[in-house]
Amino acid sequence: MPAMQRRADIGLPFMKMHGLGNDFVIVDARAHAAALPAPLVTAIAHRHFGVGFDQLAVIEPGRGEADAHLIFYNADGSTSAACGNATRCIARHLMAKSGKAELTLTTKRGTLYARDAGNGLTSVNMGQPQLDWAEIPLAREMDTLELPIDGAPTATGMGNPHCTFFVDDAEAVDLEARGAEIEHHPLYPQRTNVQFASVIGPDRLRMRVWERGVGVTLASGSSSCATAVAAARRGLTGRKVTIELDGGTLQVDWREDGVWMTGPTMHVFSGTLTRDFLDSAE
Known part of the structure; x- marks a missing residue:
């Protein structure tokens, strides 16, 4: 069996959450380490044979003074440095569990700050935008305001x-x-x-x-x-x-201080991926 989180060998617990229908599978790996190889991620992502998600996020123990570290996967098994709505969902979950109104989270993108915005809304500072062609990145030097693509995006x-x-x-x-x-x-x-x-x-x-x-x-x-x-x-x-x-x-x-994003989140359900499913995805 792959080296991943197993509790009493019963499977892999997860949460299903969404922000405005942008839906996520969240694995809390703070107490038990989790390794999710790409074939398993894509198997979980399948909306008929798995659970289904736009992105999968793993919550790891905080690094330094951060409350938690987050890792993001796309539905095709590739990784992403940032996922704003998943960050808001996780922040809401962690604030509800800890009683904190503000959190510090680290990602491959960098350090992000989250806070309770009241009325069930959650805000996350996604950091400063990258506007230089090399940071985005683009294939060659150019003005990022209007690209040489039909429609000038x-x-x-x-x-x-x-x-x-x-x-x-x-x-x-x-x-x-x-x-x-x-x-x-x-x-x-x-x-x-x-x-x-x-x-x-x-x-x-x-x-x-x-x-x-x-x-x-x-x-x-x-x-x-x-x-x-x-x-x-x-x-x-x-x-x-x-x-x-x-x-x-x-x-x-x-x-x-950065780009702040505010909106609602929803924890839909919690579940456990079975051993049979995990073994089938090896």
Whole structure:
């Protein structure tokens, strides 16, 4: 059997959570270490033969003074340095368990700060955006405000790469076709998340998302942050915006200390992956 968390050899406990329909399997590995090889991650991700998720997150013990360390996987088994909505879900869970109103979390993206925003909402500071071509990264030096791609999208890094198109009507875009095409564009050597956004009011955007390694999702926290940054840079909005996604609404505020994202979360259920399932995924 693979070297992963086993409690009394009964399987692998997990939580199913979502932020605006952007859904996650969360494995708490603070007390028992967990190793999740790519075949197991993809098996769990399958919505018919597994549990189903947009991303899987592992909670590890905090490093230094941090409350916890987070690791993220996409549905195709690849890893991601950032996942905003999963970070908010985990922060809400940890705050509920600890009674704390503020947390410090570490990720491959860096140190993130989370807090209870009241009324059941959770805020996470996703850090400063990466605006230089080499940090995003892009394949070669260029102006990240308008890329040499049809539609002149904006490139932004939020610990993961993003490509944001501003269009008249986000609803009219063939998201599956365009998202899959742009994810693998040669300008993005690590692939990219893709957003199509329309300005629908003062500091209000309608956005739809294609996530790299996943596909169409109902929401994306890091994509929302990237889109808010891109809109502000292009003078379409101010730095504080409301973003309407397929799964609901997020508030994004690009401040001096980073990009703050606020929205609801939901812990749907807890369960245990059986030994039979874990063994079948080896």
